[in-house]
Amino acid sequence: MKIIAVCGMGIGTSVLLKMNAEKVLSQLGIDATVEATDMKTARESRDAQVILTTPDLAQLLTGLPSEVITIEHFFDLEELTKKLSASLL
């Protein structure tokens, strides 16, 4: 499964999101690759099952085939665990 973590430029916020998502996915035993990417690449992406991003950016990522999961607190692994397991398990 492919997951993309999306932020404005794909080098800061999304990298932090990717790292914590990978921790949680491994704890949940879900086999997935997570790529950090920018908004432009995300809008052109068609092969990601899930897009992980912030509530602000999610509003700009509508109309894509991927499920969009929004994360508010990046360092709160409980929020990530809850939302990823609700969607993927």
Added chain:
Amino acid sequence: MAFTKLAEAFGEDAIRVLAVALDREHAVALSGDLLVASGRVTPEYVDQMVEVLDTHGPYFVISPGIALAHAKPSETVISTGLSLVTLAEPVVFGNAANDPVRLVIGFCAVDHDSHIELLAELSNLLSDVQTVNSLLNAVDTEHIRELF
């Protein structure tokens, strides 16, 4: 000194405590000015950081009270680095989940992937509630450097 990459990433003049920011653009610019002062970016990079806020909104307020301000790798970046500014008065960025902001981390990278370990250390630092409280309540820059 558990965070060796973080310690290197903050240049000599990259940390400021209890700064006064008039609004969110000013808060972002303060963190950018510290990257300029520590020789990591040119002044144009600071304008680009503020443009990111104008273009994409305050999505980079990633945790309660904490913003990670940056622009993209370009010729305005001299070397990868971080800056940190704590705000004397919290500033509203417009991020419903995490407002108001009390701590702005400035970040610049020379490319898309050579800073992953650095951000992993930053993530570990900011995941610790006690450390974040120490950052927010620091009264001088030495108190902050002691946390790396």
